[in-house]
Amino acid sequence: MMIKLTGGKVYDPANNVNGEVRDIYVRDGRIVAADPDARVDQEYDVRGKVVMAGAIDPHTHIGGGKVTIARTLLPEDHFKDEVAHTEITRAGTGYATPSTMITGYRYAEMGYTAAFEPAMLPANARQAHMEMGDTPLLDKGAFVMLGSDDFLLRSMAEKQDFEFIKDYIAWTMHASQAIAMKVVNPGGISAFKFNQRKLDLDEQHVHYGVTPRDIILTLARGLLELGVTHPLHVHGCNLGIPGNVETTLATIKATEGLPLHLTHIQFHSYATEGDRKFSSGAVQIAELLKKYPNISIDVGQVMFGATCTASGDSMRQYNGAKNADPKRWVVMDIECDAGCGVVPFRYRDKSFVHALQWAIGLETFLLCDDPWRIFLTTDHPNGAPFYTYPHLIRLLMDRDFRRETMLHVNPDALMYSTLPHLEREYTMYEVAIMTRAGPARSLGLKDLGHVGPGARADITVYNEDSNRERMFEKPAMVFKNGDLVVRDGKVIKVVNGATHVARPEYNRDIEKSLKSYFDRYHTVRMENFRLSDDEIIDGGRGEIIVQPTRARTSS
Amino acid sequence: MSGLTFRANSAPSERLNLSHLTPKRIAELSQSELMALNVGTTTKTLKLGDVFTVSGSAGDSVRIEGATNRMDFVGSDLKEGTVIVEGDVGLSAGRNLRGGRLDIRGDAGALLGSGISGGEILVKGSAGSLVGGLSPGDKFGMTGGLIAIDGDAGDRAGDRMRRGTIYVRGRCGSFAGSRMVGGTIWTELGFGTDPGMLLRRGTLIGPSVERMLPTFADAGDHDIVILRILSRYMASALGSAAPKALPGKVRKFAGDLATIGKGELLITS
Amino acid sequence: MTAQAEGDRSGEPTGTHIYNNVTCPFCGLLCDDLQITRTGSSLKVNNGCPRATAGFQRPLPAAKPLIRGSEASLEEAVKAAAEIVRGAKLPLYGGMAGDVGNARAMLSIADRTGGVVDHVLSEGQYRNFRVVQTSGWIMTTLTEARNRADLFVIVGSDIHKLHGRFFDRIVTPDETMFESLGGKRTVIFIGEGLDTSAATGPRVKEVITLPAAKDRIPEVLAAISAIVRGHPISSGGEEVKRNSLLASFLGSSGNADEIAGIKRADIEKVAEKFKAANYGVLVWSPPALNMPEADLTVHMMTEIVRELNLTTRFAGLSLGGNEGAPSAASTCTWQTGYPLRVSFASGAPEYDANRYNIARMLTDGEGDMLMWVASIGTDIGLPQTAVPTVVLGTPGLRLAQPPTVYIPVGTPGIDHSGQMVRCDNVVSLPMQNLGRSQLPSSADVLAAIEAAL
Amino acid sequence: MKVNGIEIDDTFAEAFGMAGTGVIITADTMKWARIAAVTMSGFGTSVIGAGAEVGIDRELSPDETPDGRPGVRVLLFGFSPESAAAQLKTRVGQCVLTSPGSACYAGVDTKKRIGLGQGPRFFGDGFQTSKRLGKSRYWRVPVMDGEFVIEETTGIVTDAVGGGNILILGNDRVGLLETAEAAVEAIGGVADVITPFPGGIVRSGSKVGSKYAGAIASTNDAFCPTLRGRVKSELAPDTIAVLEIVIDGLTSDSVAQAMKVGMKTVLDMGAPKGVTRITAGNYGGKLGQYHYKLRELLP
Structure with a gap:
């Protein structure tokens, strides 16, 4: 079956194609080189339209216990957005924490074909994958969380051999079926269980004596030596605390050349100028990032409205719970493994703090000049639900629109940010980098995020529209593995996506230590902690794609 | 006062959702649109016209005759005007009422007036549990207005209530004012067991308590000025149906000390 | 797909199979360390609680x-x-x-x-959901409690009967990760008729029971909540009528020192233990909380937990889930x-x-x-x-x-x-196919x- | 022109726009409601020096008050809603909250509101609670004799009138005072007005400005009988005293009505008491937007 998309204006930064008119050929779910002799079974005339690879969200909380806690916590979030089934789609609910099927449909209807859950607890991995398994139309994957798990902290405190720790990292990725690794408030979630309420970069964990800096460097170096493509995904210390920009700058400097991905950096870029002791640190971050090409970021943009914050960072979420709206929140300590905190929240444009958070995010986008190192996220649903992406893209691509929007937000807040002075407008090419090529490269998705020959035929076709919000919220066509699944912004066919994992090499001997650890302390057997391939594939529901890792090295 | 009268042809075979039957909603629709509204709760559409015969002309009131306890959400979201019900109503009558008056001349099911923020609900008979209570997804139960019940109220009247007044001419069941954060519940014939469990703020008034929690502290006999205001308010809201003014002195119990304890249980008579 | 359960299924290997790390579906704990031996369609459990053993070993009638x-x-x-x-x-x-x-x-x-x-x-689960959907809560999980808790408070639920291995696996395990913190446990039972026999062994420092009747448990919890907040409490539990008030209060009947039939001093002692805990865990099994409007009991527990977290660490642990x-x-x-x-x-x-x-x-x-x-x-x-x-x-x-x-x-x-x-x-947890039948x-x-x- | 032998000048009283608010103070007895009201009105004579002009409008019977106890309505006038609100807060906090058995409610029912209980409630140190009944919210502040109940807000009138006045001139100081007292009492029957000066009467009529830097007003020398001959006097040779009644009202009509009632009393009884003339204070009509012509207000 050969499909041809004829005459589209193609933005494919991975292949240096910048708005050129190209024909794209698809055979059996993959993009193939142009072959004038081939018999075309189905041709789509996309002349005048913009063609890109399917978009990739590299950081979105779409699966796992905390999202389901959030769903339970806030039925009213769903009351306003109940979605009926159709002949082909299931019923469900939308809004800040949409149900799994609706998540899949709505992402696809926005031109996204892959989304990555960034905070999968090993102890909750099975459920996270089950939820992602019920999220159709998307390829997905998950970043497994370490850094507050007692096994790692014990190993570090006991000064275990670094190869041992690397084996544990790799084992955890295998066991939880992860593609990357995240650390959340390094050591802090564990410290909170010991009644420690704050843990700065160089502060010692009250029980283990290790510091967040140790943990970040250990995991980052471990992943590098294990050959995992995506660097350590860091949700740093002191989230949300004014002045935390200093922590973030120190964290960047701490890497000493190691690659690192700093996630939802907006929440970590707060300085303390002004009467309210709260101001933007985005300029300092952007400046320092220029000197550290090994660091990539995503923004975690805040958008105004009601949402629900869901995080593994139980320490900071407990602290933030006093601002919960509605006043209803959940904090959990989990399995000597991690924690979570679910706190509903409403960002208000007239609030000084919230408006400044909004401005800091936009500033970060506009000040960072390398789109290959910055990804478009709202940290769904923490900064805003993912449906706000088209609006966000318009804010980035349309200076006038941005200015107009600024008129409606708290004016005092804008005095503590450089946003009003920023003239930059993102280009289509840059947007394609930030939402496709960049995440694919960063996550090591070798055949996603581009439309060159060999790529999976995940393709989004947009109607050209100077109103970029309108353009990006309702693509003309979306292809998933060559199937036309969305037309005019509506799902017309439902297929399942694959689960992407990375499987760095490790020494099986680690299981001896782990087995003993599990048997002595845990309530789940090591054998059952591991998630088998079959559980994901589950009768044809899913497919596993193992993305390559580099050869393991030692320092 | 003019308005439409809906007379039930027979007792419905399924639960109905009658939230559409308010003067405002009726004014927005033509009669044929109105009678075609689905009020059923199964996969098969049950039109309003299949259940009711309509008479009268549209106006500021709606009358429902032959109502039964399978009719839910009667008078919900009412903002102005009057809904009068001859018969019983089901669950969540007067849900989210914001103004106007819902006059039920029979019994009401659970969650009567949940989410009400203004207006009045009058019930001739008795009401089920959770009068003015919290429905999942609400921040609070009742947040304003007045609910007056001639008969008894079921358990947990005023659950998570924040503002407004519930007046029960009969008895309140157990756990009245559970998790309440404000407002007033007044019973003429007394409370069941454990009223005010987790009461944060708010006032419970009645002649007796079947069993008092240990976390209510006896504060002694007092002439409490706010009760005089309350009596006057009731007189102005309910006219001849208003309760007789509270006595000069009541016994005050402060609680629930299991939480912030800024509420009070006042024993009258 | 066939739908038959017969004792002597032909074609099925009749040999003996041993399955390790088997997860038990018969209660919400999902213990996953069972060893099951299957011979034909009959199963033998090596290390299950009575409920698990009964469940696995129940003869499967032909159907x-x-x-x-x-x-x-x-x-x-x-x-x-x-x-x-x-x-x-x-x-x-x-x-x-x-x-x-x-x-x-x-x-x-x-x-x-x-x-x-x-x-x-659902009725049991809704005792929890109603609280989550009103105020949320602070909770912990089995492994966390097993290693960390120095205080277990079992509320109104006969846990040993309902979840036969809870004590053995969570409260009195051979080893814990933080011996210095949660090594020695105080176990408090609130409620009458609870089987306390499993709270024993070297790991248990102290067992206290406050034997309140099921429907009086909220009063005991309320009193504890008040004490940990530093509020004064009265005896409560009485019928109060205005005209009999003076008599009852002046009369100062002997039970002013009791709350829900429990000595006030005992409750105060327990409340002090709550405050002194490094990591306390309030445990309940929702279906067992069959007092009226039991979600209020759950809510009361979460209020206590919230208050204690201002100074120390405390969490709820809900079992049930059968x-x-x-x-x-x-x-x-x-x-x-x-x-x-x-x-x-x-x-x-x-x-x-x-x-x-x-x-x-x-x-x-x-x-x-x-x-x-x-x-x-x-x-x-x-x-x-x-x-x-x-x-x-x-x-x-x-x-x-x-x-x-x-x-x-x-x-x-x-x-x-x-x-x-x-x-x-x-x-x-993964559930294994033990090959008992072709059902x-x-x-x-x-x-x-x-x-x- | 002359009425009953008293000359009425062809002039007008010039009054200013003010912000006017009010409260109802109740107590267990009228005596204690009055005490609280009088205390709150104290040092409430001229907005210039006292911050606000405050006085009792009238006494209320139990069925006229929100809590069914005897009460007093106090009106308070300030330059602006903000300054009126600030004065209200201080005066209620110091004089009503402190007064045994008192409660304090909105005394003016307008859509625009200012804080009433919003400040005093914090005296409750976290033990205060509130209750909303109908449209009103009441704060309950625990105090040593029970609870101080205070409504959250009261209304404010932004087009109230301050400085309505009549000047009574005559040749017998005692008789003049008796006449003025009677006029003030009669004005007391007019709703929505107060006469903020001591006993409703002011003897120190003022002019704008002073020879001394920093003083914004000084004695009205043209009306000082002992300066006659020394300055350009407004007074006839037989005038030996002048008294003024200053009137603030929530509405212009109420001020006019008060002046009318006051003048009628003076004209009815003044001549035998030595009253010879009635006039009014003005600034030539350039400063205040309300002009009350005396001759138009004749009975």
């Missing part, structure tokens, strides 16, 4: 699909079931006792046919946004904890057919109802009335593989019925 009491083939039964579902205006999908696969299949067919979904043990209740609730929540009691009649999910409570609906004559899945235990038989019923049940399921259509199904973790969610709603999973049968619609 065949039945249509109105007459034996039928699976295909016929599926067709008959589809017939009943197809004609329904409001099908009810109840029981829901199964694994995640079962929940997925029930939600799928309910969505397709505009039905209502609810779990047989018959796959957390699997049903979690799956329903991630697929619809709502924790059960959802109607798909309008095409979209509609959530109403009162109106779509299937037990209530059956009592009130709502719904016109009932699909009842009971694939784990045998004692959640079909409720009394006049509507046509389709039961997908484990053979031997106790039924108060014969269903219109009965289809025997296997048990997850015995007859087929799958996943289940543990009572703490965080961990889910189909309820999910497969449901999918077949849906396909036959």
